[in-house]
Structure formats: structure tokens, C-alpha cells
Amino acid sequence: MGDLVGQAVEGTLYYLPYKEFQRVRAINASREQRAALFSDMCRLNALYMIARAGSGHIGSSFSSLDIVSWLLLEEMTGDDVYFSSKGHDAPGYYAALIGAGTLDFELTHKLRQIDGLPGHPDIGTPGMVTNTGSLGMGVSKAKGMAIANRLKNRPGRIFVMTGDGELQEGQFWESLVSAANLGLQEITVIIDHNKLQSDTFVKNVSDLGDLEAKLRAFGWCVARCDGNDVGAFAATLKSIHNDPRPKVIVADTVKGKGVSFMEHTSLDSDVAMYRFHSGAPDASNYRAAAQEIMDRLQGNSTSAGIAELEFETLERPASAAPPERAQRLVAAYSRALIAQAEKHPNLVALDADLVLDTGLIPFREQFPDRFVECGIAEQDMVSTAGGMALNGLLPVVHSFACFLSTRPNEQIYNNATEKTKIIYVGSLAGVVPGGPGHSHQSVRDISALAAMPGMTLVEPSCDAEVGLLLDWCVNEAPGSSYIRLISLPWEIPYSLPTDYRPTKGRGLTLAEGEDVAIVAYGPVLLSNAFAASKVLAEKHGISAKVINLPWLNHVDAEWLQSTVSACKAVVCLDNHYVIGGQGDTIARALAGAGAGIPIKHIGITEVPPSGTNVQVLGAVGLDASAIAETVASVFR
Numbered sequence: 001m002g003d004l005v006g007q008a009v010e011g012t013l014y015y016l017p018y019k020e021f022q023r024v025r026a027i028n029a030s031r032e033q034r035a036a037l038f039s040d041m042c043r044l045n046a047l048y049m050i051a052r053a054g055s056g057h058i059g060s061s062f063s064s065l066d067i068v069s070w071l072l073l074e075e076m077t078g079d080d081v082y083f084s085s086k087g088h089d090a091p092g093y094y095a096a097l098i099g100a101g102t103l104d105f106e107l108t109h110k111l112r113q114i115d116g117l118p119g120h121p122d123i124g125t126p127g128m129v130t131n132t133g134s135l136g137m138g139v140s141k142a143k144g145m146a147i148a149n150r151l152k153n154r155p156g157r158i159f160v161m162t163g164d165g166e167l168q169e170g171q172f173w174e175s176l177v178s179a180a181n182l183g184l185q186e187i188t189v190i191i192d193h194n195k196l197q198s199d200t201f202v203k204n205v206s207d208l209g210d211l212e213a214k215l216r217a218f219g220w221c222v223a224r225c226d227g228n229d230v231g232a233f234a235a236t237l238k239s240i241h242n243d244p245r246p247k248v249i250v251a252d253t254v255k256g257k258g259v260s261f262m263e264h265t266s267l268d269s270d271v272a273m274y275r276f277h278s279g280a281p282d283a284s285n286y287r288a289a290a291q292e293i294m295d296r297l298q299g300n301s302t303s304a305g306i307a308e309l310e311f312e313t314l315e316r317p318a319s320a321a322p323p324e325r326a327q328r329l330v331a332a333y334s335r336a337l338i339a340q341a342e343k344h345p346n347l348v349a350l351d352a353d354l355v356l357d358t359g360l361i362p363f364r365e366q367f368p369d370r371f372v373e374c375g376i377a378e379q380d381m382v383s384t385a386g387g388m389a390l391n392g393l394l395p396v397v398h399s400f401a402c403f404l405s406t407r408p409n410e411q412i413y414n415n416a417t418e419k420t421k422i423i424y425v426g427s428l429a430g431v432v433p434g435g436p437g438h439s440h441q442s443v444r445d446i447s448a449l450a451a452m453p454g455m456t457l458v459e460p461s462c463d464a465e466v467g468l469l470l471d472w473c474v475n476e477a478p479g480s481s482y483i484r485l486i487s488l489p490w491e492i493p494y495s496l497p498t499d500y501r502p503t504k505g506r507g508l509t510l511a512e513g514e515d516v517a518i519v520a521y522g523p524v525l526l527s528n529a530f531a532a533s534k535v536l537a538e539k540h541g542i543s544a545k546v547i548n549l550p551w552l553n554h555v556d557a558e559w560l561q562s563t564v565s566a567c568k569a570v571v572c573l574d575n576h577y578v579i580g581g582q583g584d585t586i587a588r589a590l591a592g593a594g595a596g597i598p599i600k601h602i603g604i605t606e607v608p609p610s611g612t613n614v615q616v617l618g619a620v621g622l623d624a625s626a627i628a629e630t631v632a633s634v635f636r
Contacts, residue, residue: 008054009286010318014294014311015048015108016041021099029304031074032231037300039069039230041309042095043258044293049091049111051286052316055435056111056119058262059255059276061092063194063228064161067251068093070230071159072100075237079156081145083129085138086163086192087120087439088278097127109314112435114611114619119436122610133439134407135376136169138162139189143175146184159188165197165353168206168376173218179246180219188237189220189248192227194255196264196274197376198353205353205375211250220248227251258296259289326489327463327523330427333485334359336467337396340474341367344394347474350374350381352399357487358427360398382408382415382424389420394474401426401484405445415480416452422480423473424449429459429484430524430575431608434616438607445484447580450553454479456504457552459522462492465502469550472502484552488613490523493530494548505556507549509563514543516631517564519586520573521550528617529573531624532631540632552582557589564590564597569634574603575622602630 024037042065050056068089071082084093094117097103103117103126110116121128130141142160149156166172179187193211195202202208215222221243225236233251240247255274256262262276281289298308341347341363348370349363355373364371374381378399385395397404404426405412415422429442449457456477460466466485473481494510507519510526511533518529526548533544545567549555564570570590572583583601590597604620617623621630 008316009051009280009283010316011283011287013048013051013286013314013316014290015045015314016309017312018098018105020309023306024301025073025100027304027306032234033304035070035073035230036066037297037304038073038099039065040258040293040297040300042069042092042099044290044297045098045108046091046095047286047289047293049095049108051280052109052314053111053113053435054280055278055433056091056280057088057278058281059194059196059274060086060088060163060192061090062257062259062262063253063255064089064192065092065096066228066230066257067161067190067192067233068096070233072096074234076157076159079154080159081129081156082159082161083138083141084121084161085132085141086135086161086166087132088163089161089192090117090119090121093121102127112610112612114609114615118610120439120610122437131439134169134378134403135163135166136171139172139175139179139187142187142189143179143182143184146186147182149186157186157188159190161190161192163197164191164193164195164202164208165205165376167191167208170377170379176215176218176220183244184246185244187246189246190227191248191250192253193250194253196255196277198277199355199373200274205373206377215248215250219245221245222248222250224250224252227253228257259292261285262289322489323491326491328489329460329463329466329485329523330357330359330487332463332466333425333470333483334362336470337363338366339467340470341370344474346392347394347396348372348388350385350395350397352376352378352381352403354399354427357400358398358425378403378407379411382411385422386411386415386418386420389415389422390418394421394423396423396425398425398427400440401429401442401445402440405442405448405482409448412449413452416454419454419479421477424480424482425485426482427485428487430486430522431604431620431622432486432524432613432616433488434609434611434613437610441608443576443604443608444580446552446576446582449482450580450585452480455482456480456554457482457484458550459484459552460550461522461526461548462494462496464496465550468500468502472504484522486523490527492523493527502550505551505554506559507547507551507563509545510548511544511546513545514566516542516569516571516634517545517547517567518571518573518627518631519547519549521548521552521582522575524617525573525575525622528622528624528627532627535624535628536631539628540635542632542635544631549582549586553585555585555589557593560586560589561593561595565595567597569598569600571600571602571631571634573622573627574601576603578603578605598634600630600634602627
């Protein structure tokens with residue numbers, strides 16, 4: 001589930017044009033030879049797409065490409081469908097769909113752009129039959145499709161890919177029994193068993209044991225093969241074709257297959273982190289990987305009896321580095337958590353297979369006995385934290401905000417009813433980074449958690465406020481808390497007073513103004529509000545006060561009324577859906593205080609798009625120019 005955001009690779013990038021895919025698809029060779037050549041062509045183009053976009057998932061795309069290539073080219077008919085439940089293999093699947101002629105070839109150049117291909121599967125893209133989200137949904141969706149097909153007398157098989165780390169989600173196992181009971185023989189599940197999840201080996205987190213025996217116990221037809229050998233995979237599919245039960249193939253694969261230094265095959269290795277799960281390779285790694293694939297392609301094309309392939313190139317200029325003054329809130333949180341752990345021996349940290357992205361590596365190194373890796377099992381993680389809290393520990397629970405606030409929402413509520421103290425920390429919060437798309441854009445977490453009894457939600461505005469708010473959550477909060485963190489380096493145009501200390505429900509004026517009060521939280525909103533205030537003054541003659549209010553579900557109404565009383569209007573910014581965001585809390589507070597001041601909400605109203613950060617903020621109306629224009633419209 002990790003989704004590191006890197007920078008686009010500079011220098012020469014290589015890809016194969018569509019005419020070469022047409023040529024290979026038409027060669028007079030064995031089906032296996034054709035599919036193997038096609039899969040390597042897709043590897044090169046997927047690598048190009050990820051390098052150009054600056055982010056994506058190489059390892060998962062490469063491990064599954066031989067399977068996907070065989071299905072698309074040689075196995076599936078017009079009535080069959082395929083989709084991936086894991087979603088991280090999207091770049092590889094896009095490359096295969098493009099090579100097969102299902103998608104426009106120009107989309108090769110537009111991965112994670114607003115007018116191109118989203119970072120994770122979305123049904124708005126031809127060839128995608130379902131969206132991905134939190135892991136574990138795939139088999140359940142396949143069952144629904146099969147039942148619908150039967151009711152409508154439609155033929156067709158359903159192939160669904162899952163990851164092996166994904167099997168830590170309970171929904172996968174829940175979905176198996178009824179599929180067997182219903183005899184849904186149309187379904188073939190393929191487990192991309194590459195042995196590695198986001199952070200480390202699956203066996204180190206939650207060993208699958210005798211996976212084949214477990215699957216058979218649920219009443220499924222089970223087979224196993226080398227998933228990176230198209231001939232072996234094809235033979236396995238043929239051998240189970242007529243079995244009347246739903247089918248599952250455990251496909252043993254290698255993460256990063258096709259590039260020697262990206263492959264990790266030794267299960268005895270003590271590797272702490274697989275390097276090529278997410279993000280783009282640096283320039284030197286890109287060049288080495290591309291050259292290795294191209295050399296193999298030329299050799300295999302000659303063996304297949306066709307002329308050497310012709311590659312095309314694109315010169316990619318060096319991308320801009322993050323500003324020197326950019327602040328990194330996750331790194332600041334990492335330091336602050338260690339400082340609190342040194343003072344509180346009962347503080348423990350729990351992680352959901354995102355130890356790098358959530359900043360927990362230093363904590364794990366310093367306090368190994370107080371770190372618990374729970375894997376891709378958020379419900380289990382949160383209830384484990386509940387048991388810890390009942391027995392006197394202070395659990396700090398970590399994942400991406402999109403998964404932590406929603407998948408275990410009932411478990412969080414159960415913990416809240418016990419009135420224990422737990423701190424939940426959601427990284428990758430908000431609408432950016434925009435590249436991963438809506439499955440990772442956490443824009444409903446405030447509404448999902450705001451009504452939890454005794455829960456306080458906060459979002460720090462800068463590095464300095466991270467430690468201050470964590471200190472409040474640990475040492476002052478009477479109950480549980482949720483800390484919302486953006487994961488991008490962000491340049492901050494403001495600073496907090498040296499004597500600033502958070503007071504629940506109260507904020508801080510960052511820029512003075514008399515006409516309108518813009519209330520916001522977090523670096524993304526506040527930096528853009530700060531910039532918008534200058535545009536308003538220069539272009540519209542409007543004086544805007546900018547207020548940092550880090551408390552997302554609690555507002556001191558008396559403080560708020562006194563702070564905005566001299567202004568003609570209040571504008572609330574939400575890096576979140578408008579419904580259920582901080583703006584709703586502010587509106588209730590002002591209404592309850594009888595302030596009688598006009599209130600305007602600016603936030604997200606529709607499912608946000610996938611694209612670059614600049615594209616996405618502009619599309620949802622949260623960049624500086626859009627904020628300024630909306631605020632100015634209040635005075636027209």
C-alpha cells in the first residue's frame with residue numbers, strides 16, 4: 001500500500017512505439033514465445049511511464065506482467081474480464097492494455113497526469129472494470145460480477161489478481177466460503193506470490209504457512225506454478241479449466257522480475273526494506289534497468305525470427321528539486337515520537353506495513369521491543385491497540401490516513417466506547433500527492449472520525465507544530481486523538497511565534513486582515529491561503545486575515561467569534577470533502593454563538609482526480625489563484 005512520491009528521472013528515457021507491439025503480436029512463433037516477448041516490451045514501457053511520472057510501482061508491475069500478458073494476448077475472449085485487486089500493478093497493466101491496442105498509445109506518456117492514466121485503477125479508464133481501494137476487495141467483487149452474469153444469462157470468466165501481502169486482510173478470507181458454496185466456477189483468482197509486501201517479506205509479518213492447504217480447506221480448486229513462466233502458467237490454467245469449483249492459482253513470482261538488481265529471490269535475506277516497491281528509480285538505476293531489458297528484448301526478438309526492435313527516446317530535463325526551505329512533517333513527527341517515547345516507557349508504536357512512509361524506522365531501531373508490525377490488517381491493528389490500552393499501554397497507531405480512518409472505523413469506535421487513550425496517526429492526508437488517485441487521497445477522514453466519543457482531531461501546519469500537537473495528545477489530551485499529516489515536502493511561508501503553545505479549540509492569526517477571515521489548517525491549505533491573501537490585496541483590494549486552526553472537530557466558539565468579529569465574512573478551507581470537514585464545525589460554532597457573519601466553504605465536492613499536485617489542487621479549487629477568486633466572489 002505504500003506510495004512513495006519521487007521526482008521524474010532526468011536524461012534519456014526509452015520506450016517501444018505501438019508499431020513494434022503490432023509487429024510482435026503478429027509474429028509466427030509459439031504462443032508462449034510471443035507472450036514472453038510482449039511481457040518484456042511492457043516492462044520497458046512501464047519502466048518508462050514510472051520514470052517519466054516520477055512515481056509508481058515497479059516491483060509489483062514486473063512480477064505480474066507475464067501473467068497479465070498471457071491473459072490478454074492468448075487466454076481471454078470477449079466475454080472474459082480481468083482486474084487487479086492489489087492495484088499496485090497498474091503501470092504494468094496499462095502498458096499491456098496499450099500494447100494490446102485497448103488504450104490509446106499516447107497515454108504511455110501520461111501516467112499520473114490529470115488527462116491521462118490514474119495512479120491506481122479507475123473504471124473511467126478503458127479496460128478497468130473496477131476501482132481499487134483498501135486491499136482485500138477483489139474476490140468479493142468477482143463474486144458479485146459472477147452472480148450478476150448468471151442472473152442476466154451472460155457468459156464469461158472472471159480473472160482477478162491479488163497480492164500475497166493482501167491476504168493479511170480479513171475480507172479475502174471472508175470472500176472464499178460463499179464462492180465455493182455457490183459453485184462460482186467462472187472465477188479464477190491468481191495470487192501474485194512474490195513473497196514481498198510494501199516493507200519487507202510477507203513471512204516476516206504474517207507467515208502464510210501452507211497456503212495451498214488453507215485455500216483447499218475453503219472448498220476451492222487450487223493449483224500452483226511459476227508465475228513468471230508463461231508456458232507453466234498457461235498449462236496450469238488449462239489443467240484446471242473444467243473443474244466445477246472456483247479456482248485459485250498460487251503463482252510463484254519474483255518482485256521486480258526482469259531486472260536483475262530489482263529482483264529479490266532470497267527468502268533468507270535480512271533485507272529491511274525492498275527498494276523498488278514504489279517511487280521512481282534514480283537516473284543510474286533507470287539506465288541500468290532499461291539497458292538490461294532492451295538487451296534481452298533484442299536477443300529474444302532475434303530468437304523469434306524477427307528483425308531487431310526499434311526503440312524511441314525522450315529527453316527528460318532534470319525536474320525541480322523540493323525548495324531548500326521545504327518542511328517535512330513526517331520526519332518531524334518521527335523525531336517528536338522518539339522524544340515522547342524516551343519520556344513514556346509505556347508508549348508503543350503499531351504499523352500497518354508502511355514503516356518508511358509513516359516515519360517509524362528510527363523508532364523501530366531505538367525501541368524494537370515497543371514496535372509492533374501488524375501488516376496489511378488495519379482492523380486487527382486497531383483492536384490490538386485497544387487491548388494494549390486496556391492493559392496500561394499508550395498505543396500510537398500508524399497507517400495512511402485513507403486506510404486508518406475508514407477500514408477499521410468500527411474498531412476505532414469500539415475503542416472509543418471503552419474510554420481508553422489511543423493516538424492514531426494518519427499520513428498521506430489530503431488531496432495531494434495527486435498521483436496515486438482517489439484510493440489514496442484521504443479526503444473523508446475528518447468526517448469518518450470527528451464524531452468518535454472523546455476523540456480530538458488535529459493537523460499541524462508546520463514542523464514546529466508537529467511536536468507541539470503530539471505533546472498535547474500524549475500529555476494533555478484526556479482521551480484519544482487523531483493526528484493528520486501531509487507526506488509531501490512543503491515550503492512554508494509563515495512561522496509560529498516562539499512562545500506558541502496549542503490551546504484546544506483555538507488557533508493563531510498568521511496574517512492580519514480586516515475584510516475576510518480565511519480559516520484553514522495544514523501546510524497545503526495555509527500556504528495557499530497565505531498566497532491568496534496577497535493576490536486578494538493586490539488584485540481585488542481585499543484585506544484577508546489568515547488563521548491557522550489545527551483543531552479539526554473542536555472549536556472554541558468564544559475565541560472564534562472574537563477573532564473574526566471585525567470581518568465581513570469567514571471563508572473555511574478544507575483539504576477534505578466539504579461535507580463533514582472542519583468548515584462544518586466552524587459553521588456550527590459561529591451559529592451557536594449567534595455571530596450572524598456570512599460563511600463560505602471551499603473544499604472538495606466530487607471524487608478528486610489523479611494528476612500532478614499542481615493539476616489536482618487547481619482542479620479542486622484549492623490552489624492560491626482559485627482560493628483568491630472564490631473569496632473575491634463573496635464581495636461581488
